[in-house]
Amino acid sequence: MRVVIAEDAALLREGLIRLLEDRGHRVCAAVADGEALRAAVAEHRPDAAVVDIRMPPTHTDEGLRAALDLRRDHPETGVLILSQYIETRYAARLLEGGAGGVGYLLKERVADVAEFADGLARVAAGGTALDPEVVAQLLRASRRADGLAALTPRERDVLARMAEGRSNAGIAAGLHISGGSVEKHVASIFGKLGLPPSEGDNRRVLAVLRYLRS
Amino acid sequence: MDVTGTATAGAAVRAGIRAAVRAPFASRVPAEVLYAAVAALLGLAVPCAVLGFALALGMVTPGHGENVSIYGLVIAGVVLVLAATRLARGVGAVHRALARRLLGEDVRAPAGPPAAARGGRGAGARGAVTRLVARLVAGLRDGLRDGPGWRAAAYLGLKIPLALVQSYALTCWITGLVNVSYPFWWRLFRNHAPGVRLDPVLVFTTLPVGWFHVATYAGTFAAFAVGAAALLAAPWVTRAAVAIDRPLIRGLLGPGRLAQRVHDLELTRARAVDDSAALLRQVERDLHDGAQMRLAALALHLGLAKEKLGHAAGAPDLAGVRELVDAAHRGAKDALAELRDLARGLHPPALDNGLSDALATLAAGSAIPVELVSDVPVRPSPAIETIAYFCAAELLANAAKHSHADRIAIRATEQDGLLVVTVADDGVGGADPARGSGLRGLAARASMVDGRIDISSPPGGPTRVAVALPLRA
Numbered sequence: 001m002r003v004v005i006a007e008d009a010a011l012l013r014e015g016l017i018r019l020l021e022d023r024g025h026r027v028c029a030a031v032a033d034g035e036a037l038r039a040a041v042a043e044h045r046p047d048a049a050v051v052d053i054r055m056p057p058t059h060t061d062e063g064l065r066a067a068l069d070l071r072r073d074h075p076e077t078g079v080l081i082l083s084q085y086i087e088t089r090y091a092a093r094l095l096e097g098g099a100g101g102v103g104y105l106l107k108e109r110v111a112d113v114a115e116f117a118d119g120l121a122r123v124a125a126g127g128t129a130l131d132p133e134v135v136a137q138l139l140r141a142s143r144r145a146d147g148l149a150a151l152t153p154r155e156r157d158v159l160a161r162m163a164e165g166r167s168n169a170g171i172a173a174g175l176h177i178s179g180g181s182v183e184k185h186v187a188s189i190f191g192k193l194g195l196p197p198s199e200g201d202n203r204r205v206l207a208v209l210r211y212l213r214s
Numbered sequence: 215m216d217v218t219g220t221a222t223a224g225a226a227v228r229a230g231i232r233a234a235v236r237a238p239f240a241s242r243v244p245a246e247v248l249y250a251a252v253a254a255l256l257g258l259a260v261p262c263a264v265l266g267f268a269l270a271l272g273m274v275t276p277g278h279g280e281n282v283s284i285y286g287l288v289i290a291g292v293v294l295v296l297a298a299t300r301l302a303r304g305v306g307a308v309h310r311a312l313a314r315r316l317l318g319e320d321v322r323a324p325a326g327p328p329a330a331a332r333g334g335r336g337a338g339a340r341g342a343v344t345r346l347v348a349r350l351v352a353g354l355r356d357g358l359r360d361g362p363g364w365r366a367a368a369y370l371g372l373k374i375p376l377a378l379v380q381s382y383a384l385t386c387w388i389t390g391l392v393n394v395s396y397p398f399w400w401r402l403f404r405n406h407a408p409g410v411r412l413d414p415v416l417v418f419t420t421l422p423v424g425w426f427h428v429a430t431y432a433g434t435f436a437a438f439a440v441g442a443a444a445l446l447a448a449p450w451v452t453r454a455a456v457a458i459d460r461p462l463i464r465g466l467l468g469p470g471r472l473a474q475r476v477h478d479l480e481l482t483r484a485r486a487v488d489d490s491a492a493l494l495r496q497v498e499r500d501l502h503d504g505a506q507m508r509l510a511a512l513a514l515h516l517g518l519a520k521e522k523l524g525h526a527a528g529a530p531d532l533a534g535v536r537e538l539v540d541a542a543h544r545g546a547k548d549a550l551a552e553l554r555d556l557a558r559g560l561h562p563p564a565l566d567n568g569l570s571d572a573l574a575t576l577a578a579g580s581a582i583p584v585e586l587v588s589d590v591p592v593r594p595s596p597a598i599e600t601i602a603y604f605c606a607a608e609l610l611a612n613a614a615k616h617s618h619a620d621r622i623a624i625r626a627t628e629q630d631g632l633l634v635v636t637v638a639d640d641g642v643g644g645a646d647p648a649r650g651s652g653l654r655g656l657a658a659r660a661s662m663v664d665g666r667i668d669i670s671s672p673p674g675g676p677t678r679v680a681v682a683l684p685l686r687a
Contacts, residue, residue, distance in 0.1 A: 009503070009507045009511070011507065011508065011511040011545070012507060012510060012511050012514070015511050015514040015515060015518075016514070018518065019514065019517075019518055022518065022521070054502065059499070084502055084506050084507075084510070107506075107507075107510040108509075108510055108513055110510065110513065110514045110517065111510075111513030111514055111516065111517040112517060113514075113517040113518055113520070113521050114521070
């Protein structure tokens with residue numbers, strides 16, 4: 001996998017390069033601001049970009065703005081946003097296009113190296129990787145709590161992991177249940193929320209998120 | 215007196231003479247002279263105009279055969295009371311503008327006059343008369359209630375004698391210049407044939423002795439001397455005449471003490487709110503870019519190390535793991551140091567034991583030797599101690615950065631119910647609150663609790679900054 005990294009803190013940037021190279025990925029470029037990120041992606045056309053939200057010069061949301069531009073200009077490049085905070089508004093803007101290939105994780109998730117790498121791989125493949133924190137906030141913020149109230153606790157767990165962007169197999173491994181029962185839960189969730197079942201992780205997640213946001 | 219004492223006294227006298235000779239050429243003199251001229255003119259013209267108006271109205275109004283009619287004067291009185299506050303406000307505004315432009319005395323305008331009461335509606339001619347009377351009464355009432363207007367009127371009254379003083383200052387300049395010119399034109403106009411006697415020329419002085427006569431060229435030098443003396447005295451007279459005016463303008467043409475106080479409190483409150491918001495933003499930024507980032511990197515390094523330990527079923531890559539754990543260890547220590555600095559920046563722990571301890575800690579950490587004297591018998595409230603501490607810390611940092619001093623002295627004492635913290639150094643001086651934001655920030659911080667800062671830092675040094683704060687916030 002070919003990756004571009006945009007992160008202004010040198011310590012973390014080096015750490016990310018090391019993490020990715022240890023796992024056999026190629027880091028084409030590691031930059032420290034939004035402009036350089038746009039240029040690097042245009043030049044290298046990587047499979048994925050790992051982007052910090054707060055970067056120079058304003059230290060507000062230039063990473064996010066660059067990420068939105070990348071989604072529009074280079075849809076084949078997956079964008080994984082890293083941030084020390086979760087802003088539901090940012091997540092919503094990222095997911096607005098509905099095309100997948102986006103992720104939004106807390107920075108501390110890089111500590112779980114394997115999971116982080118999996119998430120990045122999903123994003124590069126056009127799937128999603130949403131932080132459990134994002135999902136939890138979206139669930140809390142959902143105005144259709146009546147629909148959610150009908151879910152059993154187990155179904156809620158499954159829904160949350162679905163929203164993070166995991167496959168049925170991933171959900172089964174995470175919850176220590178069989179793939180068959182995951183499929184049953186998913187079907188039941190879709191039924192209770194009135195969502196048509198569809199192919200692929202990504203559409204599934206987006207359907208869930210659209211439902212949560214509506 | 216010993217020799218060095220004589221030398222010092224001599225130097226002081228020389229410095230005094232230098233100051234006196236330079237005074238007429240000081241840069242602020244033209245502005246002060248211009249102010250005295252315009253203010254004196256205005257100060258005399260307005261009362262003359264008022265008096266003239268009253269007399270004129272008295273003369274044109276029919277009376278009982280006297281030159282000046284009583285009715286006319288009464289009517290003039292009523293008209294003046296109606297117009298006095300408005301007139302005084304207008305003229306006061308001109309004085310304020312003059313003082314701002316020429317003296318740098320920035321006095322805010324007082325609140326506007328009380329809203330004019332509207333007369334009740336009536337019908338027909340009788341209604342119109344009633345309305346007029348009601349308007350008149352309301353106008354009188356509003357005029358009488360207009361505090362700032364009357365204060366401005368009081369200013370105009372006090373201005374009459376003051377205008378005379380300012381006129382006197384102007385005559386010092388004028389007679390001085392004229393008298394100094396005598397020796398220069400004497401030969402041009404007095405080149406008469408021998409034996410012809412001309413009348414002596416009058417020389418006015420600004421002194422009570424009045425004038426004297428000059429009949430010879432040699433005599434013109436007496437006029438020159440008198441003129442030069444007047445020119446040397448003129449800037450001081452001008453300054454004195456203007457100096458009397460300043461507090462009057464502030465006190466009588468400003469918004470009044472209570473309104474000014476409210477205004478000041480509003481300003482300092484807004485500043486306090488902005489300050490705390492800015493501080494929180496800064497803390498968030500420091501945490502985000504500092505400790506949080508370091509801890510994230512630390513977690514990443516540990517995660518990588520864990521991977522290396524867990525992956526290979528056989529021999530783990532110990533060298534790689536050691537390197538990663540090293541990096542993590544370093545990161546943890548850096549994060550701790552950063553958090554400690556951040557916490558200390560928010561509230562120095564030494565302050566819990568009182569200002570003296572905190573200042574001692576501060577002094578001990580200074581690169582330039584600090585001599586600390588702390589004598590505060592009554593402990594100030596925590597907020598005051600905190601402000602005093604941060605002022606001292608900022609001043610110490612300033613001294614270390616800019617002063618090139620060899621020694622710094624910090625004194626914390628109680629004087630007349632105030633906590634006074636003085637930071638003095640023997641450095642190069644030239645600290646200017648207009649340029650550095652640091653000193654301005656200190657002044658803003660002190661003003662939040664009605665404290666003040668006195669800065670003395672002539673070019674060449676030494677610098678001495680005194681922060682005076684009330685003991686209780």
